[in-house]
Amino acid sequence: MLCRVRSSSVSSLQRYLVLSTAIFATAAAAAADAVVAFVGDPVRDARCFAKCYRQIAAEQPKCYSGCLNERWINKPGECPVGDLDSVASLDRPCLEQCNSDDFCHAEYKCCRHSCGITCQQPVGLANHRPGLPDVPNVVAVSDYGKALVVEWSAPFPGTSAGHVTYLVQERHHVGTAYVPERMTTWAMVTRTDRTREQFRQLHAPGRWFQFRVAAINENGTSGYSPPSEQFFVDIGPHVDPPGPPQDLTVSSLKWTNKEYQQCVLSWTPPAESVLPVRKYKVFISVRDGPHVYHKRNVVPADILRFTIKKLNSNSEYFLQVQAISEFGRKRFAGQKASTTLKTKGKKILNTKEITGIKIVVIGDPDSRNLINARLSWRPVTMTLKKFHYTLSWSSKDCNDESKPLRARTEVPYFDLFSLKPQCEYFIIISTTFNGSKYVGSFNFTPTVLKL
Ligand SMILES: *[C@@H]1O[C@H](CO)[C@@H](O)[C@H](O)[C@H]1NC(C)=O
Numbered sequence: 001m002l003c004r005v006r007s008s009s010v011s012s013l014q015r016y017l018v019l020s021t022a023i024f025a026t027a028a029a030a031a032a033d034a035v036v037a038f039v040g041d042p043v044r045d046a047r048c049f050a051k052c053y054r055q056i057a058a059e060q061p062k063c064y065s066g067c068l069n070e071r072w073i074n075k076p077g078e079c080p081v082g083d084l085d086s087v088a089s090l091d092r093p094c095l096e097q098c099n100s101d102d103f104c105h106a107e108y109k110c111c112r113h114s115c116g117i118t119c120q121q122p123v124g125l126a127n128h129r130p131g132l133p134d135v136p137n138v139v140a141v142s143d144y145g146k147a148l149v150v151e152w153s154a155p156f157p158g159t160s161a162g163h164v165t166y167l168v169q170e171r172h173h174v175g176t177a178y179v180p181e182r183m184t185t186w187a188m189v190t191r192t193d194r195t196r197e198q199f200r201q202l203h204a205p206g207r208w209f210q211f212r213v214a215a216i217n218e219n220g221t222s223g224y225s226p227p228s229e230q231f232f233v234d235i236g237p238h239v240d241p242p243g244p245p246q247d248l249t250v251s252s253l254k255w256t257n258k259e260y261q262q263c264v265l266s267w268t269p270p271a272e273s274v275l276p277v278r279k280y281k282v283f284i285s286v287r288d289g290p291h292v293y294h295k296r297n298v299v300p301a302d303i304l305r306f307t308i309k310k311l312n313s314n315s316e317y318f319l320q321v322q323a324i325s326e327f328g329r330k331r332f333a334g335q336k337a338s339t340t341l342k343t344k345g346k347k348i349l350n351t352k353e354i355t356g357i358k359i360v361v362i363g364d365p366d367s368r369n370l371i372n373a374r375l376s377w378r379p380v381t382m383t384l385k386k387f388h389y390t391l392s393w394s395s396k397d398c399n400d401e402s403k404p405l406r407a408r409t410e411v412p413y414f415d416l417f418s419l420k421p422q423c424e425y426f427i428i429i430s431t432t433f434n435g436s437k438y439v440g441s442f443n444f445t446p447t448v449l450k451l
């Protein structure tokens, strides 16, 4: 929901741009093509709106596009001096970023300092300046049940600042207590000519809001008001849990080895969530004979996917995802979205025999009386492609290692070392080729023929 508030404020910004430009529809269309960089500079836009407000209707489009296209080189305020080089250097990169105020966004000015020339927030704006409207003050924020209403002060009636229009910004965070550090960055809510506006899209329970307002006339602005007192939108006795996650999809089902498959489960956030989603729970159930196995996993809110590993073949899985939101110590578990997954059946290979198996003792027994032997067999194929055989051997009842030994070979022979004489070894050779499994197995008891 955090995202929704932000996105709704973005969409209200877009709506505001549409509204303000709709008044001068042709100008806006022309301006949008000509000066793309200025779309999204609400201060410039509001200034041109104020400048052209008194024009007769027929002249407004021309005035507006002319204003947007003209260079705005003498923005109000002064460049900060002195402190520029002492403050965090990350803020003051050694750049040639601009060559006049016109290149800088909103109220920012193009300022030269010892290490380049960059766009900076002007200083000295808040002092009353002739030709600019005073800085407004947010005087009230109230909760009207379905909307937040924000009111601010108008310029003194005596001062003549021409037509004045206002930009309203908000910032917020979710939580039981106000924590200034958790506030979002300032986001544009609207431009309006009134000094009182209601915002339905910002009536979002469980959030702390602050507002600030800038008054703008044809010459620009004296800057934003101080932030309003933080205002909490009551969460009420009952909070709806998040809706079910959407577009639950299984993809990339594949074999990871001969035994298991894996897949990726993905989804999109719920359409409705009063509070922001903190995490998702993924539930995996599978029936295996008379038993049903369940597994649960937790996924952070920004991931939206989960790889399910070690899936059994030929099984039907029931998959569910649930969004969880939190407020203070309370948790709100949403409705689950669900889907099913049928894994692929095991590839059944027909089995063929490896033939021509021979084993011969090589050399003499070593100093510990252990024997080496070479095992060979008839090749399964003469193909030149990379191809290997798997071997395993274990001795049966010789107090030997209980684990069978394993090896791989790309040629149809293999040397076994350090075999115990008079022990029976069980040896298996296997490989797969052309859709068939090839196996050869036999017992071997090394003996040394004393001559
Ligand atoms: C804008 O600034 C100019 C130059 O300082 C001034 O003459 C004019 O009155 C100002 N406009 C308004 C509406 O105050």
Ligand SMILES: *[C@@H]1O[C@H](CO)[C@@H](O)[C@H](O)[C@H]1NC(C)=O
Residues within 6 Å of the ligand: 434, 435
């Ligand atoms: C692969 O198997 C098919 C049918 O099982 C057989 O017709 C074909 O000859 C085999 N190819 C090779 C290279 O053994």
